Amino acid sequence: MQSENRLFDDLAKFLNGAAGTVAGMGREAQEGARDRAREWIGGLDFVSREEFEVVKAMAVAARDEADALRARLDALEAKQQG
Template sequence: MPTNRAPNRLLDEFARVMTDAAGTAQGMRREVETLFRTQGERLLNQMDLVQREEFEAVREMAMKARMENEALKKRLADLEAKMGGGSGAGV
């Protein structure tokens, strides 16, 4: 029977070592992920990128300005047509 215990003990030790190695690997994985996330955030901050909310606000302002510009162009064209049509001969 002593010979039977030795292989079981060896397998138990091997299982313990593998479990410890898996735990260590998971810890290293978490550390690497944290490092990459931190470096990525630092890189994005250095690139001076605009946040999505700010971009959308400026986009809406630009669209509103374009619509107002088109309305003013039409109004100006209408006024020019009235002035040009009332004077008869052009310059």
């Protein structure tokens, strides 16, 4: 009976060690994949969120200015016609 318990204890210790090893390998693989993804994305011409927001604001301002100039031109043309 004592040898049976020792067998189960040894098996449990082995499985615990194996589970820890597998978990460590999983974490290491995940970190490696994350690093490779960062390198790949870093090589592309992506812009940061801040840069995107600045350019977006510039586009909105340019559109507003173009609309104002169009309205002014329409008013001048109407005045010239009248």
